Amino acid sequence: MDTRQQLYRDMDPHNLTPLWEVLHALVPPRPNTPCIPALWKYDEVRPFLLRAGAAITAEEAVRRVLILENPKLRGQSAATQSLYAGLQLILPGEIAPSHRHTQSALRFIVEGSGAWTAVDGERTTMRPGDFIITPSWTWHDHGSEADGPVVWLDGLDIPMVRFFDAGFAQNSVGRSQQVARPEGTSFSRFGHNMAPVRHEAPYGATSPIFSYPYERSREALEQLERQAPVDEWDGVKLRYVNPLTGGSPMPTMATFLQKLPKGFSGKPWRQTDGAVYSVVEGSGEVLITHGGEEWRYAFGPRDHFVVPSWHTARLASGPGCVLFSFSDRPVHQALGIHTEERLS
Amino acid sequence: MDTRQQLYRDMDPHNLTPLWEVLHALVPPRPNTPCIPALWKYDEVRPFLLRAGAAITAEEAVRRVLILENPKLRGQSAATQSLYAGLQLILPGEIAPSHRHTQSALRFIVEGSGAWTAVDGERTTMRPGDFIITPSWTWHDHGSEADGPVVWLDGLDIPMVRFFDAGFAQNSVGRSQQVARPEGTSFSRFGHNMAPVRHEAPYGATSPIFSYPYERSREALEQLERQAPVDEWDGVKLRYVNPLTGGSPMPTMATFLQKLPKGFSGKPWRQTDGAVYSVVEGSGEVLITHGGEEWRYAFGPRDHFVVPSWHTARLASGPGCVLFSFSDRPVHQALGIHTEERLS
Amino acid sequence: MDTRQQLYRDMDPHNLTPLWEVLHALVPPRPNTPCIPALWKYDEVRPFLLRAGAAITAEEAVRRVLILENPKLRGQSAATQSLYAGLQLILPGEIAPSHRHTQSALRFIVEGSGAWTAVDGERTTMRPGDFIITPSWTWHDHGSEADGPVVWLDGLDIPMVRFFDAGFAQNSVGRSQQVARPEGTSFSRFGHNMAPVRHEAPYGATSPIFSYPYERSREALEQLERQAPVDEWDGVKLRYVNPLTGGSPMPTMATFLQKLPKGFSGKPWRQTDGAVYSVVEGSGEVLITHGGEEWRYAFGPRDHFVVPSWHTARLASGPGCVLFSFSDRPVHQALGIHTEERLS
């Protein structure tokens, strides 16, 4: 055995490892995510959701969700290294008990109307395309008064909070929380480019608006499509903002809504924040390339897909479409490590 | 002549003055504004506005405005020590030439629909109750396609910028600026709790929204009146926000809209920021007291009044009313000198 | 009388004034301060200070200060429109009673060592060139254990706080406050590019450091003179910072220390913030021009002069010199109205 091997062997019991053997992997020339792109066709996922609905009760299941796992991160409950995504089903009459946790959550409504989520004493009724927030450490529960299944996309920062070893959670004793104020109060207070004269930000760095209704968000996109030039990479794309800061709705996740006009054929880009997409309306195609590999996904309503970090992607749509997406961009920005390139 | 008088006389030519003779006035135990309350009844002001319309052309007058001068600050073009307020008239077909200045301006529409203001290439149509911003150093002009007179309240930080010796202004060569983008583009970009993905704040610390339509602002107040407890001092009151910061729409002025419910009889308060009020709808009464004096104003639609710094005020309304107001609060806050008291 | 004059006369009792008659003055094309440059030679001022020391006791005088009044603002206790400056004398054994006020104060020590100021229970010994802060609304008092007269420059935001009608003041019952912690504690906590792990900013937006000793500040300038290129306008100039924000030490005033190297002949500049200078060491010349007028001041140690807003100024020094200065720049920046030009 040569000197080095002997050294490695001798120091190993002391929890010492030679940097020079691993430096290249530790400090790679460019991002080298273990994730790969993935697509979940709603036609394929929906039957499993319904089977899950039959197989277990809401109460038993607590949260009846199918996790969208990145194919290269199986067993880690992660869509990208830092983000969790899942599709949740709630059936008519069901009520999920109340709990809270340090993890922040977003809900993006995929199918069905009439379910509700309650945050901190205020209910919000869910309609397809609505983007709803559960701020960190707020009591929340769900229920459904719909007459059919309701499905939404859950996006959480679970892997991040796990990575930073900072998760706390509590279950409430009762089934669901008391309603403390009428539906829409938070939006009336903060949603109209106005705010109460005297207030603390009720949820710290998280938006005081629980619900960004699709009706309003889509209206903004449609107006902009008529009013302003279409971006050659993104079509017409807006980010949701926390109206008390101008920043992202949650400190850990950014959310976006974009409209690809009819016949749009976008230019390619790449960015360090990996993103999860949910197709709201219409259909189109995403082409992702990385390291000589290529993924080409045709997507339709309610399909979901992942564009990992530093993968080159481009979007196209014949009939036009609307896409919701979320990523960990605000963390990249807070840490000073966000990079993006718009290619031509 | 005693020693002191001799000293004062000797040093006076050297631009030296004894502090001990003026200390009490310089550092008073509490704010001691030279301003007093004032009321402008619209019924009395309107005829003067129309006479001004007849007496001079828009072009000649450049800005046909009657300045609301505080009775104790006559000749200073000031409603309070730091704020300018005026009522501007524009007649059908008139167009005011374009200019820009470091002073920030707000317009609050008092009477008439169909006039427009253009900021940085984007027009905004004016309707009663709309709150419109002209950011510092942006080209702006006005015109009217209405079929009758249009009147708005101008609120500017002119006295502040004069006090800090920081005013610049330019007139454009042409009559009015080119329209660069459709009406409503700024609101589509920033008004729906969303924002473009890639943007600089287009006007620095000033809100990227030019126009806060009354329709939306009033809707927020009405919803809150139903949803939440009425504040015992303010009724239902919201401040307008810059959605990119959560702060005031301009760095120099805060703006507010409040609804006093039917039969409201408010508690008294005082604050260091003096405020100018514009009555939008309904009628009521304000009672102001200070240093043993009392001012009691009954107000109706389109009336204007001033509540000076550290004067105790209370509001009441039998039929209910809506009030717009603006003050220099953000400056007090930036300088760390804002104080308010809610009395009982 | 013509129509207009009749209109003006009729509306005058209603506190209405025509904008079009005053617009040009209200919104000038460039800053047009009423202030002019001024110089106070210490040789001329000092005898008045000593006469003031003889004429009145410290107790009687409360604050024995000669106000440096701008020649065009006589009677307003102002060096520029927004800034107060005065020279304060304290004699051996004197103690000034404790008080507090919303106005922020800076002390820059001009002559003598051994006096002290106490802020919020902590004393600071004064030495020439030290820059000391009295944060808004903190109890403070002064005393002297020196064996000769001690003189310092007082810089306050008195005119600003008066303009915004936001001044409060209190006198304490006792003569001076209890010492609550050893001298230097605040500097130990915050002065070494470190800070306590758990703390609130003890004085809000004001620096937690009371005293910036000349010894350290001068050392920084001298090192930079050797290490880095000399600025063609400023020589070697640093601004004092609040180490908890990176901003100015007080929200209302910026402070600067600069060294003009031997033989420095600076380029001209102008800026909207007017400034008061105190000469610490050495001698030189300032040339100020504005609107066709010219002021040329030769200055030596302990002289003071004012460069008003938007006056063109240039500095020169044969033997080299050190200058302290303060201005209202942070307010200009907070209000978005700061402008400066470096001319060649």
Place this chain on the structure above:
Amino acid sequence: MDTRQQLYRDMDPHNLTPLWEVLHALVPPRPNTPCIPALWKYDEVRPFLLRAGAAITAEEAVRRVLILENPKLRGQSAATQSLYAGLQLILPGEIAPSHRHTQSALRFIVEGSGAWTAVDGERTTMRPGDFIITPSWTWHDHGSEADGPVVWLDGLDIPMVRFFDAGFAQNSVGRSQQVARPEGTSFSRFGHNMAPVRHEAPYGATSPIFSYPYERSREALEQLERQAPVDEWDGVKLRYVNPLTGGSPMPTMATFLQKLPKGFSGKPWRQTDGAVYSVVEGSGEVLITHGGEEWRYAFGPRDHFVVPSWHTARLASGPGCVLFSFSDRPVHQALGIHTEERLS
């Protein structure tokens, strides 16, 4: 096979996983880090460092570092889940080639004087106890003109940047960078509670000061020990600050220096941010407990140890000691997930 198992099996190929089977682990009631405490005695590590010095050249090794791996994260080059720590050796005359990367680095000098690190064209000489920063994406290299071995602690955010898939790196063509300005220039510019009048923050959110000399930091601690009450948990503890923001020196890592007075016996605490400690002077003991387990480490000069997230720890010292530490606290704070408890 029951219904559920059949469902799991059927959906598995679709990258779908049932949340309800893993929910408890994903959202634990309290932080449940895989890390455990660890101690590296310098007496045991130093011989391996010297053997590494003999076994490989600096050039060959690029970075001759022994990584301190958490015993439960072997193979991951991590001291905690988010932090990298290593001990680096540089021998007389060696020069490491220049490179840069998005990862931020801190160096804390453990043994030997006379080595240097250069950042962005400015060299800093290393002395024991100095804390030195390599900001993200700045060119840096090291060399030694010492006459013996020099060892420092490297702390990096490598695991974080890997987790967020955001790492870029470049090697320079030449061996080491040109010196662009004298040693100490950055400190002269920003280290004395002053800053250049006109500057951008040269390294974004990272401190413009490369080097926080031990001499000054220790002086602050010693003064505070005399001036202020000793904290019952921490002794006398200060955090290093970025003087342009008041925040942590790097956006990803906080750094601390603390002095335990003679005979100190501290109270226990726990916090979500795991920390790495480096003993500068003196000796003492740390007692860590978690989940019924207990670790008791006696430490002396140059020893290193890890206190993982949410482990209860207490410090004691007979003769007194000085400890440097770093953690990922600023990320916890930016993400709104920092929690700490001080127990009694």
